[in-house]
Amino acid sequence: MKAAQVQEKGGDFKIVELDKPKPGPKEVLIKVEACGICHSDAFVKDGTFPGIQYPRVPGHEVVGTVEEVGERVNIWKKGQRVGVGWHGGHCFECDPCRKGDFINCKNAKVSGISYDGGYAEFMTAPQEAVASVPKELSSAEAAPLLCAGITVFNALRNSGIKPGDIVAVQGIGGLGHLAIQYSAKMGMLTVAISHSDNKKELAKELGAKHFINTEKEDPAKALQKLGGAKLILATAPVGKAITAVVDGLGIDGKLLIVAATGEEVKVSPMQLLMGRKSLAGWPSGTAKDSEDTLDFSALTGTVPMIEEYPLDKVNEAYDRMINNKARFRVVLKP
Amino acid sequence: MKAAQVQEKGGDFKIVELDKPKPGPKEVLIKVEACGICHSDAFVKDGTFPGIQYPRVPGHEVVGTVEEVGERVNIWKKGQRVGVGWHGGHCFECDPCRKGDFINCKNAKVSGISYDGGYAEFMTAPQEAVASVPKELSSAEAAPLLCAGITVFNALRNSGIKPGDIVAVQGIGGLGHLAIQYSAKMGMLTVAISHSDNKKELAKELGAKHFINTEKEDPAKALQKLGGAKLILATAPVGKAITAVVDGLGIDGKLLIVAATGEEVKVSPMQLLMGRKSLAGWPSGTAKDSEDTLDFSALTGTVPMIEEYPLDKVNEAYDRMINNKARFRVVLKP
Amino acid sequence: MKAAQVQEKGGDFKIVELDKPKPGPKEVLIKVEACGICHSDAFVKDGTFPGIQYPRVPGHEVVGTVEEVGERVNIWKKGQRVGVGWHGGHCFECDPCRKGDFINCKNAKVSGISYDGGYAEFMTAPQEAVASVPKELSSAEAAPLLCAGITVFNALRNSGIKPGDIVAVQGIGGLGHLAIQYSAKMGMLTVAISHSDNKKELAKELGAKHFINTEKEDPAKALQKLGGAKLILATAPVGKAITAVVDGLGIDGKLLIVAATGEEVKVSPMQLLMGRKSLAGWPSGTAKDSEDTLDFSALTGTVPMIEEYPLDKVNEAYDRMINNKARFRVVLKP
Amino acid sequence: MKAAQVQEKGGDFKIVELDKPKPGPKEVLIKVEACGICHSDAFVKDGTFPGIQYPRVPGHEVVGTVEEVGERVNIWKKGQRVGVGWHGGHCFECDPCRKGDFINCKNAKVSGISYDGGYAEFMTAPQEAVASVPKELSSAEAAPLLCAGITVFNALRNSGIKPGDIVAVQGIGGLGHLAIQYSAKMGMLTVAISHSDNKKELAKELGAKHFINTEKEDPAKALQKLGGAKLILATAPVGKAITAVVDGLGIDGKLLIVAATGEEVKVSPMQLLMGRKSLAGWPSGTAKDSEDTLDFSALTGTVPMIEEYPLDKVNEAYDRMINNKARFRVVLKP
Ligand SMILES: [Zn+2]
Ligand SMILES: [Zn+2]
Ligand SMILES: [Zn+2]
Ligand SMILES: [Zn+2]
Ligand SMILES: [Zn+2]
Ligand SMILES: [Zn+2]
Ligand SMILES: [Zn+2]
Ligand SMILES: [Zn+2]
Incomplete structure (x- = not known):
């Protein structure tokens, strides 16, 4: 079978011919019909995920x-x-697993990192x-929902928000372009925040009621005005x-972060x-959360x-993603 | 009547003779039988509370x-x-008040700051x-519960903690010395964190099951070990x-801050x-929360x-408090 | 001014000329521009509300x-x-009021029952x-939202439901015809239950994904199938x-009753x-909940x-309502 | 090994000699060091559990x-x-299991019913x-905590109760005698309800602040008085x-039933x-909940x-239990 492999830290993707894998007992x-390219695939390409081994086939937004x-x-x-997302498996035996909290499994695997993924x-x-x-849902449309989609839907x-709340x-x-849609479909009064007016029109089409351009106004003040x-x-x-939006929170407001970064937030x-x-x-x-995400997407x-x-x-596809040129998710079709 | 007044920003407390006040229509x-001295009384003494006017009689831990x-x-x-705490009144008419969220009243008064308090x-x-x-409860014991007590009890x-949780x-x-007691009486597995062993013995007596000395060990690691x-x-x-304890949180862990400081926390x-x-x-x-605090204190x-x-x-009493010499709350008796 | 009065228990509505009332200090x-007729207005007409006094002008779905x-x-x-709903005022001083839980005020007034309402x-x-x-929102459309609407929206x-849940x-x-809409607009997988197919088409138009006719199938079993x-x-x-739908609940399922009846439910x-x-x-x-209801209605x-x-x-209008002939709320316009 | 078997529906317990069992792969x-006798063991003795097969060794409060x-x-x-309670295993593969909600596993096993237990x-x-x-905890004391204890502790x-609440x-x-203790140790204002004064003294010793004798007063009214x-x-x-206590609920009150009965409650x-x-x-x-129960019991x-x-x-032991003579749990020691 054909696969796109990263063969060493920092290397390009190579199209290689591999044996079709055999499934283990479980x-x-x-x-694969479609596999989204996610920013976290850079962990594989750049070798920044602890303990990653090469060669590795990335891909954790897989539908097939x-x-x-x-x-x-x-x-x-x-x-x-079926589909496979970021959460690539759990041990069923550690303490979090025994509580049913699989996403916090101490031995959790990550698809396309712990083992070969969907490229x-x-x-x-x-x-x-x-x-x-x-x-x-089509396979190509469903694929990005398995990481980008589930993350914002599940968050x-x-x-704890309730219909009509300012989100x-x-x-x-x-x-973000998925979060705006989900938020609006959940009945929230949705506000989009961006650093230019480029996506203003689009944000409204996706369901945003208000739009804040952080270059033109202080987003914290703009949110307080609402x-x-x-x-x-x-x-x-x-x-x-x-850090700049913390003061935009209202009473009982929560700043919920899904953006995985080690950069400091100060408060x-x-x-x-x-x-x-x-x-x-x-x-x-988890996979069950993925199903809920996909079902909600289909429903709405x-x-x-x-x-x-x-x-x-x-x-070429990866470059679109990593340079923030794609609108908004890139999907590979084998 | 006798009162202890701050007459200008930074001034000492002066014992003065004032007219006994008349209560307004509501x-x-x-x-007053007892009034606790709280660290926030420094807002009055140092003039750091926005818009404070002098002369002012502080005191927001009042029982009489x-x-x-x-x-x-x-x-x-x-x-x-009865008693009076920090929350010194609300307007009933602003948006938070109309929701019943009096503590967030936009026109909230603070006892001993917006008007004369319990000194x-x-x-x-x-x-x-x-x-x-x-x-x-005796008046002297109840007084500090109206600010120090309610703050930690209500928090x-x-x-969202449940009995048996690590707190x-x-x-x-x-x-802190009240929080340890409340936490233990709520059935939590209570851990005390301090920067020396001076209060280790006491912490155990108050109900702490474990004690962490931050000079001897990294509190985050010590908490993870538990x-x-x-x-x-x-x-x-x-x-x-x-900032140093953030990584001591377990799954679904919350770092809840009641310490009012403008210093940065980085995460x-x-x-x-x-x-x-x-x-x-x-x-x-609110006053109702104070009643719950007092009732719980009486019950336990x-x-x-x-x-x-x-x-x-x-x-002299204020000096004990401001220099962290008191064990642990200072109470004035007129 | 003109008003529609009930003059005695069981009496018809009489159109009378009354003095225009003067507002008290608060x-x-x-x-009035519009006033919905609610089933609970029967409390006035039939004299079944404890302590009701005549003559009385009903009406608790008022916009003007x-x-x-x-x-x-x-x-x-x-x-x-502005609008006025069922909750007609509170005392601010009883225990629930001191907690900010106005709807449970021990001295709560009901509009159109404790005092003259919007007819x-x-x-x-x-x-x-x-x-x-x-x-x-137009006044006529907003009026029923102040009782029928708020009740189901607030419930x-x-x-505790989350987007995508089966409701x-x-x-x-x-x-019900409002609840179906709200539920769908909140992103719920909405199921309508009725005792005939008469409203099947309509229910789907209002946002129901599924329809259960209790004459054709056991609603509990039908819900379990979903x-x-x-x-x-x-x-x-x-x-x-x-009672018949209890067994239609799934895991963590809640049967939430807004229908005010003294009839027994057995479980x-x-x-x-x-x-x-x-x-x-x-x-x-409360009035604040009414505002949230109206805002959500406007948003969606x-x-x-x-x-x-x-x-x-x-x-004539009241007869439409009391005989279940109206589709679905009757609104009076003075 | 020695075991106490029920050999047919309604039969007495027979002491038999069985082969020591071999554990399967998982x-x-x-x-066994101790096994509590639970009222639910009557399901085995009386053959009232759907699909039960004989001979069967009961016992789901096992420590060894x-x-x-x-x-x-x-x-x-x-x-x-270790210990084993009522929840005797799950499939990991059904929908509830995939959500981590093992107690609702569609293929859940019950210890001492689906397979031989701790007698x-x-x-x-x-x-x-x-x-x-x-x-x-001693083995004999721990055993009943694995069913009686976990049920009330977990409930x-x-x-949703908070410290100081009336429970x-x-x-x-x-x-009940465990629930009173747990409730008190969680900081609740605990009220015991019984149908005679026989256990009044004991209830107070266990931590009840108030006692209601339903023969002497209406429990609903007595609770409202509190x-x-x-x-x-x-x-x-x-x-x-x-049914008789429903009206004893306060605002936001919940009647939480752990008593497994098919008798009707009317409301x-x-x-x-x-x-x-x-x-x-x-x-x-689940087993993890059992551990939490045992840890809380040890802590408090x-x-x-x-x-x-x-x-x-x-x-003889079973008779004590089934005739409500035991104070309060009977434990077998092999
Ligand atoms: Zn695990
Ligand atoms: Zn991803
Ligand atoms: Zn204070
Ligand atoms: Zn206010
Ligand atoms: Zn009231
Ligand atoms: Zn109504
Ligand atoms: Zn299962
Ligand atoms: Zn049992």
Whole structure:
């Protein structure tokens, strides 16, 4: 089978011919139909994920059909359309797993990092990492929902917001353009925050009621003018930009960060005390959360804006993503 | 009547003779029996509270008996023992008030700052700022519960912790020594964090199961060794010390800050994402929250450790507090 | 001014000429533009509300403009468009009020029952019972939202459901036809339950994804086939019909009842234990909740289906409502 | 090995000699040190559990030491002291399991019903059904905590109550005498409800602040006199008795039922609407919940009152339990 491999830290993607993998006893073999390119694939390309081993086939936004199941697989059947996201499997035996909190498994695997992912014609995945895909969604549209989509959907639905609340989405990119849609479909009064007016029109079309251009106005003040945000979902991984919106929180407001960055956010207790405000982080979710994300997307007609590339053009496709040129997610089709 | 007044920014307390005040139509006149000295009284002495006017009588940890009620007061009766805390009244008409969220009233008054407080033989307070005091508590013991006590009790009970959870109290002072007791009485596995072993013995007596000396070990690592804290209650207003415990949070852990400081706390999204962690602030509470605090204290036998001073010795008493010499709250008795 | 009065228990509505009322010190005089007829107006007509006094002008779904304000009114200004719902005022001084839980005020007033309501050209209301009405909604459409609307909106948003959850609305009438819309606009997978196919088409148009006809199939089984409801909102006040859907709850499912009836619902602990299920009740809400309801309705374009009648035809209009002939709310226009 | 078997529906317990069982690949063999007798063991004796097969060794409150582990067991090691409760294993693959909600597993096993339990010298259990037992607790004291204890502890801690709340425990038996202790140790204002004064003294000793004798006064009225219960934990499986306390709920009050009975509870929507009240059920919990229960018991010194019997006297021991003579749990020691 054909696959796009990173062969060493910092290397380009090479199209190689590999043996079609065999599923282990609790694994599923998937014939890939679409695989999104995620910013976190840079962990593989740049070798920044702790302990990563080469060669490695990235890809954790995978949709395809079950080609074969391992001998002890009960959940899945040949022919089903399924997906695999960032959470690539768990041990069932550590303390978080025993509590049912699989996303915090101490031995969690990451698809396309712990094992080969979806930049290929086929991939295997542990059965617990696999999600069912509803027929309403095309494979190419569904793929980015398995990482970009689930992250913001799961963060939003578990954030404690209630219909009608003021929800600001900071950053309009792969995550943000989905978050705006989800937020609006959940009945929130949605505010988009960006650093130019380029995406103003689009943000409104996606469901934003208000738009804040941080170059033109202080986003914290602008949010306070609207009443103060109950939730600010930070999708752009820039410490300064996140710090800049803290004072835009209203009473009981929460700044929920899904942007994975090690950059510092600075906040003083006084900023949080009055009004009982908070800062929090949210990771992605499990296969079951993926199913919920996909089902909600099907129910409400929420899909990502995508650019499709054949697997052979993986380097070109990756460049679109890494240089923030794509509107908004790039999807490989093998 | 006798009162201890601050007459100008930075001035000492002067014992003066004032007219006994008359309660307004919705106000209560209280014959003060005890008034705690709180670190926030420095706002009055140092003139750091926005818009403060002099002369001013501080004091927002007041217990006494109702001496007289205003003409439209229905809640209180002459002779009742009552208390007044930090929250000194609200407007009933702003948006937060219309939602019943009085602590966030846009026109909230602060006792001993917006109007004269409890460093005196008598004080008046709006009826909505007054709390009933249960007979099980002495006036001197109850007084500090109206600010130090309510702050940590209210923060703890609303933090989402569940019995048996690991709760760390950072700082063993006026707030901390009460927080340790409350946490233990709520059935939490309580951990005390201090910067020396001086209060180790005491912390255990107050109910702490574990003690962490930050001079001897990294508090974040020490907390992780215990399993990771579900809650860290930060009572010491030192940005660096708060920053230092963030990585001691366990899964779903919350760092809840009651220490009012403008010092920066630094945190990266990556620290919060994995494990869904959060940083949050909590202010004190309303008169009803004070009643709950006092009732819980009576129910569980929780009282502050106090040092009592006559009103005349207010300067000496204040010095004990401001220099962190008191164990742990100083109470004036007129 | 003209008003429609009930003059004795069981009497018809009489159109009478009354003095235009004067607002008290904390009251607002409203020039009525529209007043919904609610099933609870039968309390007035039939004399079944404890302590009701005659003559009485009913009406608690009132929209109009502020004509005059009492001397101590700060919240409202002449000319504003406002509304009044079921919750007609509170005392600010009882225990629930001191907690900010106004809807549970021990001395709560009910508009159109404790004092004359909106079946008239003018009415007065305490300022705390008054809600602001957004310009996007017409007065006639906004009126029913102040009782039928707020009840189901407030119940839904506070029920703990999350976007994508299966939410069943039992009964498609004045409350139900709004609940279906709200639920769909909140991103819920909405199921309508009725006892005939008459409203099947309509239910789908209002946003229901599924429709259950209780004459054709057991609603509990039908809900289980869909996966089990996370929430069933019971809007039809029939004990047997409510009892019949209990077993349609899924894991963590809640049967939330807004239908005010004294009829018995029967349930066994075994039905609730497995799956951690619950039965709960929800009353309407405060003026602030009304504002949230109206704002959400404006944001999402949710309006009731109404039939308009001039005040003179109040008896005819009331008959439409009481005989379940209206689709779905009747609104009087003075 | 020696075991106490039920050989047919309704039959007595027979002491038999069986082969010491071998653990399967993911199972643990436990040398039993103590096994509580639970009212639910009547399901085995009376043959009322759907699909039960004979002969069967009951027992789902088991404490012992790991004697041997199956080849794929990673969690447990020979020599550890462990326990097994009602929840006897789950499939990891059904929808609830994929969500981490093991207690609602569609293929859940019950210890001592789906397979032989702890009325024996040895038993095997799936590794996921096994809990670690802290050294502070004796095996005989720990055993009943694995069903009676976990049920009330888990119900209480997940009920939403906050320290200082009024919590009523209806029924003072095996579950109730533990619930009173847990509630008090969680800082609740605890009220015991019984149908005679026999256990009044004891209830106070266990931590109850108030005692209600339902023969002397209406429990609903008595609870309202105290302010209304935030939680009533119903531990006695009597429909009428549960129905009788509904009106004792205060605002936001919840009647939480852990008593497994098919008897009807009757409630009208009107009883629930005003004050936002609810009725709910709670099952026991998983092995991880058992560990939390045991750890909390060790932390707070909460143990059941027990009567110990040798395995040979199982019939006598069972009679004590089934006739409500035991104070309060009977424990077999092989
Ligand atoms: Zn794990
Ligand atoms: Zn990704
Ligand atoms: Zn203070
Ligand atoms: Zn206010
Ligand atoms: Zn009231
Ligand atoms: Zn109504
Ligand atoms: Zn299962
Ligand atoms: Zn049991």
